Amino acid sequence: MEKYRSTADPSTGIHPFIPPTFHPFRPLLRPILTLLRLPFFIILFPPFLLLNSFLFLLPSLLSYPLRRILDKLFIPYILLSLSVIPTYPTIEQPRVRGAVRGKHPSRSDILLANSTSPIDILLLSFAYSPTFAVPSDTPSHVHPLTLSQALLQTCTTPSIPKSPPQTLKQLLRRNGPISILAEGCSTNGKGVLRFRFTPNPQSIPDNSVLYAAGISYTPRGAGCRTIQSMSSALLHAMGEWRISARIRLTAVPQDGAEHQACVATLAGVPPLKIDLESGRRFAQHWKDTASCKS
Numbered sequence: 001m002e003k004y005r006s007t008a009d010p011s012t013g014i015h016p017f018i019p020p021t022f023h024p025f026r027p028l029l030r031p032i033l034t035l036l037r038l039p040f041f042i043i044l045f046p047p048f049l050l051l052n053s054f055l056f057l058l059p060s061l062l063s064y065p066l067r068r069i070l071d072k073l074f075i076p077y078i079l080l081s082l083s084v085i086p087t088y089p090t091i092e093q094p095r096v097r098g099a100v101r102g103k104h105p106s107r108s109d110i111l112l113a114n115s116t117s118p119i120d121i122l123l124l125s126f127a128y129s130p131t132f133a134v135p136s137d138t139p140s141h142v143h144p145l146t147l148s149q150a151l152l153q154t155c156t157t158p159s160i161p162k163s164p165p166q167t168l169k170q171l172l173r174r175n176g177p178i179s180i181l182a183e184g185c186s187t188n189g190k191g192v193l194r195f196r197f198t199p200n201p202q203s204i205p206d207n208s209v210l211y212a213a214g215i216s217y218t219p220r221g222a223g224c225r226t227i228q229s230m231s232s233a234l235l236h237a238m239g240e241w242r243i244s245a246r247i248r249l250t251a252v253p254q255d256g257a258e259h260q261a262c263v264a265t266l267a268g269v270p271p272l273k274i275d276l277e278s279g280r281r282f283a284q285h286w287k288d289t290a291s292c293k294s
Contacts, residue, residue: 007282009191009272016187016272017282020220030239033083037238041081048074052147060174064107068129075126082237084119087245089127089213094251095262104128105211105249108172110204111179112197112252113213114263116189118151118233120215123245130179131171134161135197141165142180142197154186155233168203179213182259184276189220192264194275201254212252212259214266218244 008015048070055067076086091102105111105128113124124130125147132150133142143161145153153161171178183193192214199210219240237243248266252259264271 007274007278007285009274011273012191012270014191014270014272016191016193016274017279017286018188020188029241033241034235034238037081037083038235041078041234041238044074044078044081048078049148056146064129064175071125071129075122079119079122079126082119082122082234082243083240084123084237084243084245086126087123087247089247089249092248092250092266095212095253095258103209103251105130105177105209107176108205108207109177109209109211110168110172110199111177111211111213111249112182112195112199112259112263113179114192114215114267115154115181115183115186116215117186117217117237118154118230119217119237119243119245120154121147121150123215123247124179124213127247128177128179130177131175133171133178133180135180135182135184135195136165138165140200140203141167142171142178144171144175150181152230153181155230168199168208169205172205172208182263185279187279189217189267189269191269191272192260192267193272193279195260196276198259199254204254209251210254211249212262212266214248214263214268216246216267216269218246 007017051070052067055063055070057063058066079086089104091104111124111128111130113120121132124132132145132147132153134145134153136143143163143165145161145163149161149163168178180197182195182197184196185193187193204210250262250266252262261271
């Protein structure tokens, strides 16, 4: 822990990138649970990804409703094979005047979410089938992601996608709703990083509602593999006895002053004063340490 102090949050002392530790007796049960669940996952997940990638290429008039059907059919069973009970988000009291209480996001809306695990992506897809995106270095722009890219984004070294950046209006015209992984990289679930994306109210269509989405798990850190591969993250999730997921949403003002704090409150963790750059430094430290050990 000491050698990673430079990437810890200075205000709280939290290390948001250290892979979580697990109960010492779990290794005895983990291989059995993984072997029981793995066959179901292998049967469901590859064809689901293949079909989703194909549907993503279709015109939006066809793509979204067909992806919605596909997500509803496949994702509940994929989640069960990952020891996750499928759940719908809870809609909290809106924090913006004029928002309809209890209203779920529609095709024209935008979600700002934290990121800890590939399970996040599956849960949000089950609920809303959004197009996922990550912040761009160009202000008020995002990089759209396919489902496969979004899953990889949650458990690999932070990098800038190759897809060209787009404005929110451009992306909503084609593939709404949008779920922006606003931190730019994943954490171990102990805090929410400073957002790299702050929406410009002029860049958001008049008919769009902006939501903050906080995602948390019990046990804390289940499925979180901030440095390792997606296969490692998913296999780790299969080895859990049960993962309870909670997603809380609320409509927020388009002015981005409180977005990070709002997502952190919904996720039940503190907002941190570090960002994506700390994640990149941690990934390099981790890689260097692994090279020295080998």
